[in-house]
Each structure stands twice: as structure tokens, then as C-alpha cells.
Amino acid sequence: MQDKLTLMIPGPTPVPETVLLAMSRHPIGHRSAEFQKIVKRTTEQLKWLHQTSGDVLVMSGSGTAAMEAGIINVLSRGDKVLCGDNGKFGERWVKLSKAFGLEVQVIKAEWGQPLDPEAFRAALEADTAKEIRAVILTHSETSTGVINDLQTIAAHVRAHGTALTIADCVTSLGACDVPMDAWGLDVVGSGSQKGYMMPPGLAFVGMSDRAWTAYERSDLPKFYLDLGKYRKAAHADSNPFTPPVNLYFALEAALEMMQQEGLESIVARHARHRAAAQAGMTAMGLPLYAAAGHGSPAITAVAPEGVDAEVLRKAVKERFDILLAGGQDHLKGKVFRIGHLGFVCDRDVLTAVAAIEATLQGLGLHKGTPGAGMAATAAALAG
Numbered sequence: 074m075q076d077k078l079t080l081m082i083p084g085p086t087p088v089p090e091t092v093l094l095a096m097s098r099h100p101i102g103h104r105s106a107e108f109q110k111i112v113k114r115t116t117e118q119l120k121w122l123h124q125t126s127g128d129v130l131v132m133s134g135s136g137t138a139a140m141e142a143g144i145i146n147v148l149s150r151g152d153k154v155l156c157g158d159n160g161k162f163g164e165r166w167v168k169l170s171k172a173f174g175l176e177v178q179v180i181k182a183e184w185g186q187p188l189d190p191e192a193f194r195a196a197l198e199a200d201t202a203k204e205i206r207a208v209i210l211t212h213s214e215t216s217t218g219v220i221n222d223l224q225t226i227a228a229h230v231r232a233h234g235t236a237l238t239i240a241d242c243v244t245s246l247g248a249c250d251v252p253m254d255a256w257g258l259d260v261v262g263s264g265s266q267k268g269y270m271m272p273p274g275l276a277f278v279g280m281s282d283r284a285w286t287a288y289e290r291s292d293l294p295k296f297y298l299d300l301g302k303y304r305k306a307a308h309a310d311s312n313p314f315t316p317p318v319n320l321y322f323a324l325e326a327a328l329e330m331m332q333q334e335g336l337e338s339i340v341a342r343h344a345r346h347r348a349a350a351q352a353g354m355t356a357m358g359l360p361l362y363a364a365a366g367h368g369s370p371a372i373t374a375v376a377p378e379g380v381d382a383e384v385l386r387k388a389v390k391e392r393f394d395i396l397l398a399g400g401q402d403h404l405k406g407k408v409f410r411i412g413h414l415g416f417v418c419d420r421d422v423l424t425a426v427a428a429i430e431a432t433l434q435g436l437g438l439h440k441g442t443p444g445a446g447m448a449a450t451a452a453a454l455a456g
């Protein structure tokens with residue numbers, strides 16, 4: 074049905090009407106006092122979201138631009154880095170690091186499994202010459218629906234003393250607690266189309282003081298993504314280049330909504346939706362893809378047996394106008410993913426589970442008691 078599509082993918086995520094309306098204004102001059110006020114306000118709001126007293130810089134781009142900026146601004150040619158890889162995005166940071174001539178040691182885990190913090194501790198402790206300059210990892214691995222133990226890994230990096238933690242928090246910020254200062258994170262990358270409840274287009278990079286010290290020695294080529302330019306401009310409530318000003322209107326409105334809800338409530342809501350989605354799938358006999366206890370609060374990946382996940386996903390879209398995400402790479406057809414990130418309420422999760430259940434029943438593939446998925450989801454939401 075026209076205009077009925079509900080996004081239950083891990084990005085782009087649904088955008089609240091308040092945010093859409095905030096955007097639907099005539100653009101204003103990006104060197105005007107009015108725009109400066111917005112930059113000042115959103116900078117404070119972003120520090121609140123990142124739980125940091127450091128800089129959080131805003132640029133045009135997607136999450137990958139944020140991560141690329143984070144990496145090229147604190148590292149130098151030939152630097153040794155440890156990269157965590159347990160999914161599509163971990164793989165991407167390995168490729169990105171190699172593209173910039175870094176010497177990459179990969180710490181791998183099977184897709185669906187979390188990264189092992191002990192493997193990071195061992196590699197960092199073995200580095201008595203202190204050659205490792207950074208540990209690069211994904212907090213919420215969107216491709217598999219696994220949440221990695223960023224807090225523990227970052228603590229091991231701190232104990233090393235020299236290395237920085239560069240974290241992809243693209244699908245964790247705004248879904249779970251990411252206290253940048255308390256966890257000692259040095260670089261935190263994210264993008265607007267995820268927990269921010271905005272359309273795509275803005276990239277964010279949080280930078281610690283240690284990251285800025287590393288910036289001074291970094292010799293990797295950069296111009297548009299040179300974070301020094303963004304810091305200088307941000308300290309004057311500005312942006313070095315022409316920013317997408319309408320997305321700034323959206324940013325201010327979205328962060329205002331998030332502040333009104335409160336971080337604790339946002340985190341609790343995402344945890345509740347994870348529990349509800351997991352309960353529904355399990356009650357229908359659909360195995361979860363992420364290892365037990367390691368599911369991301371933003372995404373539930375499901376690996377149905379005896380049914381092509383793409384067939385199921387397409388049927389849910391055609392019959393119910395709910396868009397689920399498919400499996401990536403070798404998981405195509407084997408996995409579908411329910412995004413419950415950002416502007417998602419209990420009704421959305423309940424409806425998505427009901428749609429999956431009705432579709433399975435229609436295809437004659439429901440393995441449990443009819444209605445069991447809905448009942449389990451409703452109970453988890455209530456509890």
C-alpha cells in the first residue's frame with residue numbers, strides 16, 4: 074500500500090514526524106548567526122549522547138566516512154593496528170586500514186560469535202615494544218546482530234598504555250550505553266541514519282584528548298576529512314565546508330527528542346525490544362543467529378531452517394509492508410534481520426513478529442503453536 078512501508082532494517086531507520094517537519098524548511102546560510110546557534114546547541118547535545126567532555130565533530134557523509142576520518146586522523150603510514158573482525162563491518166575496517174598502508178593484525182571470530190576480549194588482551198600484552206598504535210573494532214556488528222564487549226576490550230587497550238581504541242558505534246550509539254569517557258574510547262564513529270532517528274547524510278566522530286595528541290603525529294593523507302579543520306570550526310560554532318543545513322535542523326530536533334526520553338529509557342527500550350524479538354523468534358522455532366547472550370539491542374538476526382530467508386522476507390514485505398533486512402554475503406538466503414534501532418516502539422516489534430508469524434503460517438512453515446511468537450513477544454514486552 075502506498076506510504077505504508079515500515080522500515081525494520083538496521084538503517085536507514087524510521088524518522089519521527091517532528092524531525093521530518095524540522096527539516097522541511099528553506100535552507101539558511103551556513104555562516105549566519107542563526108546557524109551558529111544550531112551548531113553550538115547540537116555540539117552540546119552530541120557530547121551528551123557520547124557522554125564525553127571531548128569533541129564530537131559533524132561532517133557530511135555516512136558511517137564509513139566517520140570511520141575513515143577516525144582512522145586517517147590518528148594514524149600514520151605503516152602503523153601497526155589490531156582489527157577485530159567478526160562480520161561484514163569488521164572486514165570493512167580491515168580493508169580500510171590496509172588501503173591506507175597500515176600493518177594490520179586481525180583478531181577474528183566466527184560470524185555470529187562475539188570477539189574474544191582475551192584475544193585482545195593477549196595480543197596487547199605480547200606487544201612489549203608498544204608498536205600497536207590502535208585497536209579498531211565494531212561495537213554492534215550489524216551483519217550478524219552481535220554486540221561486542223567494547224568496554225572490556227577498551228580497558229585492555231588502556232592497560233597497554235600506547236594504543237588507541239577506535240570504535241565503530243554506528244549501530245550502538247542511541248541503542249545502548251556508550252559512555253565514551255568512562256570507557257576510555259578514543260575515537261567513536263557513527264552515522265545519522267541509525268539510532269539518531271534521522272535520514273542518512275551526517276557522519277559523527279568523537280575524539281578524546283589522546284586521539285588529538287595522536288592527530289599531531291598522523292601523516293596519512295587527508296583534506297576534506299581532516300578533523301583538525303572540523304575542530305577549529307566547531308570551536309567557533311561553525312563547519313569548515315558547506316554542511317547539509319537541513320540535516321542540522323533534523324539533528325537538533327532528533328537529539329532534543331532523545332534528551333526528553335533520556336538515555337536510560339532509550340537503552341531500556343532497545344533492550345526490551347531485543348528481548349521481545351528474540352522471544353518471538355524462539356517461540357516460533359526460528360533459531361537466532363547471534364550466540365546466546367550476545368545479541369545486539371539494535372538488530373536481531375534470525376537463521377530459519379528449511380526456508381529461504383529471502384522468500385520469507387519478501388513475503389513479509391509484500392503482504393504486510395514491513396521491510397526486514399536480508400543476510401549479507403554468504404548469509405544471503407540463510408538469515409534475515411529485524412532492525413529495532415532508533416524510532417521504534419513496542420507496537421512496531423509486536424507487528425513485525427506478528428507479520429513474520431502470519432507469513433510462516435501462510436507458507437505452512439510455522440514450527441510451533443500458531444500464535445506462540447506473538448504471545449511470547451507480548452509477554453516479553455510486558456515484562
Ligand SMILES: Cc1ncc(COP(=O)(O)O)c(C=O)c1O
Nearest residue numbers: 135136137162213215243244264
Ligand atoms: C556497524 C556498521 N558500521 C558501519 C556501517 C557503514 O555505514 P554507512 O553505510 O553509513 O557508511 C554500518 C551500516 O550499516 C554499520 O551497521
